[in-house]
Amino acid sequence: MDPKVEKELYSMMLLIRRFEEKVLEVFSFGKLAGRMFHVCIGQEAVPTGVCSVLKPDDYITSTHRGHGHFIAKNADLKRMMAELYGKATGYCKGKGGSMHIADIELGHLGANGIVGGSFGIATGAAYASAFRRDKRVTVCFFGEGAANQGIFHESLNMAGLWKLPIVYVCENNFYALSTPLERSSATETLAERAAAYDMPGQVVDGMDVAAVRKAALEAVNRARAGEGPTLLECQTYRFYGHSRGDGSVYRTKEEEEFWKARCPVKTFGERLVAEGKLSLQEMEELEKDIEERLAEACAFADESPYPSLDSLYEDVFVEGSGN
Amino acid sequence: MREISYRQAIQEALWEEMGRDPEMLIFGEDIGLYGGAYAITKGMQEEFGPERVRDTPISEAGTVGIAAGASVVGARSVVEIMYIDFITLAMDQIVNQVAKMRYMFGGKVEVPLVLRTQGGAGRSSAAQHSQSLERWFLGVPGLKVVMPATPYDAKGLLKTAIRDSNPVIFIEHKLLYNTKGQVPSEEYTIPLGQAEVKKEGADLTIISYSRMLLYALEAANKLKEYGIDAEVLDLRSLQPLDRETLVASVKKTRCALVVEEGCKTGGVGAEISAILTENCFRGLKSPVRRVAGEDVPIPCSPVLEKAAIPSVDQIVRAALNSQKYQKQI
Numbered sequence: 120m121d122p123k124v125e126k127e128l129y130s131m132m133l134l135i136r137r138f139e140e141k142v143l144e145v146f147s148f149g150k151l152a153g154r155m156f157h158v159c160i161g162q163e164a165v166p167t168g169v170c171s172v173l174k175p176d177d178y179i180t181s182t183h184r185g186h187g188h189f190i191a192k193n194a195d196l197k198r199m200m201a202e203l204y205g206k207a208t209g210y211c212k213g214k215g216g217s218m219h220i221a222d223i224e225l226g227h228l229g230a231n232g233i234v235g236g237s238f239g240i241a242t243g244a245a246y247a248s249a250f251r252r253d254k255r256v257t258v259c260f261f262g263e264g265a266a267n268q269g270i271f272h273e274s275l276n277m278a279g280l281w282k283l284p285i286v287y288v289c290e291n292n293f294y295a296l297s298t299p300l301e302r303s304s305a306t307e308t309l310a311e312r313a314a315a316y317d318m319p320g321q322v323v324d325g326m327d328v329a330a331v332r333k334a335a336l337e338a339v340n341r342a343r344a345g346e347g348p349t350l351l352e353c354q355t356y357r358f359y360g361h362s363r364g365d366g367s368v369y370r371t372k373e374e375e376e377f378w379k380a381r382c383p384v385k386t387f388g389e390r391l392v393a394e395g396k397l398s399l400q401e402m403e404e405l406e407k408d409i410e411e412r413l414a415e416a417c418a419f420a421d422e423s424p425y426p427s428l429d430s431l432y433e434d435v436f437v438e439g440s441g442n
Numbered sequence: 443m444r445e446i447s448y449r450q451a452i453q454e455a456l457w458e459e460m461g462r463d464p465e466m467l468i469f470g471e472d473i474g475l476y477g478g479a480y481a482i483t484k485g486m487q488e489e490f491g492p493e494r495v496r497d498t499p500i501s502e503a504g505t506v507g508i509a510a511g512a513s514v515v516g517a518r519s520v521v522e523i524m525y526i527d528f529i530t531l532a533m534d535q536i537v538n539q540v541a542k543m544r545y546m547f548g549g550k551v552e553v554p555l556v557l558r559t560q561g562g563a564g565r566s567s568a569a570q571h572s573q574s575l576e577r578w579f580l581g582v583p584g585l586k587v588v589m590p591a592t593p594y595d596a597k598g599l600l601k602t603a604i605r606d607s608n609p610v611i612f613i614e615h616k617l618l619y620n621t622k623g624q625v626p627s628e629e630y631t632i633p634l635g636q637a638e639v640k641k642e643g644a645d646l647t648i649i650s651y652s653r654m655l656l657y658a659l660e661a662a663n664k665l666k667e668y669g670i671d672a673e674v675l676d677l678r679s680l681q682p683l684d685r686e687t688l689v690a691s692v693k694k695t696r697c698a699l700v701v702e703e704g705c706k707t708g709g710v711g712a713e714i715s716a717i718l719t720e721n722c723f724r725g726l727k728s729p730v731r732r733v734a735g736e737d738v739p740i741p742c743s744p745v746l747e748k749a750a751i752p753s754v755d756q757i758v759r760a761a762l763n764s765q766k767y768q769k770q771i
């Protein structure tokens with residue numbers, strides 16, 4: 120891989136990691152709107168690797184654990200943080216918050232509070248792309264827990280049937296809240312379900328950003344070439360609880376330690392350093408730069424006003440339409 | 443009597459009914475070891491085993507369908523739907539199957555099924571985790587809809603709902619779980635379809651249920667300062683609805699205000715108001731008023747969320763307006 124790309128991958132993963140840590144920090148200061156924050160610490164390689172092969176106008180759909188997806192799709196950190204603070208300057212004017220952040224201009228069709236809620240939306244965007252022959256690809260991110268919703272099966276069947284330009288990226292962190300995969304899926308992997316929908320299914324090491332990027336590149340190329348959808352199952356792990364307040368009683372410390380030792384940010388960084396592609400000084404500079412950007416984002420969010428009460432009634436409908 | 447929380451009251455009802463009927467089943471997401479998103483079923487899987495307290499995949503449609511099937515063949519079932527917002531995924535099973543089976547089959551089957559869920563705003567959880575959707579089920583004959591406001595009612599009504607041979611949607615409120623109240627240690631049940639006068643009064647009737655009942659009571663207290671003596675009625679069950687108590691109260695006070703958290707259009711208040719107009723028209727001293735949520739999805743930002751649902755002040759103001767109206771005539 121081009122060392123420049125490798126550095127970019129590393130810095131993106133680091134940015135996501137530090138962003139999430141910042142979210143937890145400012146949450147503890149009571150700065151954020153609400154308490155439903157699902158950080159993706161441990162899973163950074165998946166959004167980073169996948170979005171690194173997307174073009175700016177490709178689409179993604181995201182989940183409740185979606186900060187990484189949006190950052191990897193080049194979100195403006197200030198507007199993103201402001202949305203998490205519930206401020207008027209946020210991407211969704213404070214109406215959406217963490218679970219409903221979106222920006223159509225960046226091709227981000229929305230995080231989702233409904234598990235499985237975006238399968239249809241993603242598949243529909245891909246349908247429109249196929250119909251318009253606009254060569255865009257859609258990536259549908261979802262957790263393995265979402266694969267047990269009916270709409271997963273309905274959507275993948277139609278995508279397989281109509282050979283739609285979409286990549287279904289499962290972030291399999293092995294737990295849907297407290298429920299382990301082996302107690303929620305009849306199949307051992309999610310990838311093997313792809314056979315039922317006539318699409319390739321592949322298990323990918325989701326802790327290795329290079330492996331994720333490679334698999335995503337193949338799948339995205341396939342989609343762009345009109346050869347149809349792919350299901351990628353990226354095996355990963357969330358290092359923290361499902362959301363704040365979840366003590367993860369359903370997992371063992373040994374298991375957590377096993378996965379933490381495979382930390383995607385740390386292992387990839389170490390690899391680049393060992394291979395002489397990244398110096399320790401560069402690493403430090405990166406950290407500093409990210410710290411500054413996040414401090415700016417928080418300051419911006421802090422200083423931004425809350426939405427005006429008038430805005431409560433705006434955006435329910437497109438005004439003036441339908442007359 | 444002892445003081446326990448709304449959460450404990452629901453827990454007790456489930457434990458007692460599970461003990462009473464060895465064939466009763468509970469289904470839901472993360473209800474086993476984890477104890478449920480709101481810790482209602484904590485410890486139950488250990489006590490009753492993983493077959494009777496079944497952790498399900500995230501498959502609301504399938505789970506409600508499976509519980510309905512088990513109920514139809516005799517294994518009385520309770521499903522926990524983590525948020526009422528997710529009940530939408532199971533709507534076909536609820537509306538087209540569960541609600542109508544008995545009628546369509548000419549009374550040949552019973553569906554002793556309870557769907558326990560929780561709704562409501564107040565925690566900045568945004569549009570998909572804060573809704574009040576009870577209204578939808580009122581227009582579906584065959585479903586009962588119960589919405590307790592106090593620990594005492596939560597326990598007594600849930601026990602009755604579980605023993606009922608009909609499907610019941612039992613809707614809790616996320617902000618009530620930690621509220622406390624007096625609950626007897628002895629066994630008791632409360633029949634479905636009985637409203638309760640929580641405070642007697644002469645000047646107007648404030649009609650509410652679930653969390654908004656607490657607001658209504660607070661408002662009634664404030665209204666005393668204005669010399670207004672409000673009666674407060676807790677509907678407790680929306681279907682069956684206790685029309686008698688409702689109509690009797692409003693015939694007495696001749697003035698009514700309905701308070702609900704869900705949005706105004708197409709809400710429970712519209713139905714109540716129509717019933718009152720049909721039954722008390724001549725006696726009314728002012729139009730039946732509604733205080734309800736705004737007609738918008740629930741926004742995330744706390745300032746907007748607060749403005750999207752009723753406040754105590756809004757109830758007080760609406761009551762004062764009703765009283766002023768009377769004086770004007």
Ligand SMILES: Cc1ncc(C[n+]2csc(CCOP(=O)(O)OP(=O)(O)O)c2C)c(N)n1
Pocket residue numbers: 157183184232233234235261262263264265266292294295296361471500502524528531
């Ligand atoms: C339809 C629906 N059911 C249940 C939930 C509650 N819930 C939120 S996240 C979650 C677990 C999701 O697991 P998964 O899809 O694997 O994603 P992860 O949290 O592991 O990233 C559950 C059960 C929900 N938000 N929507």
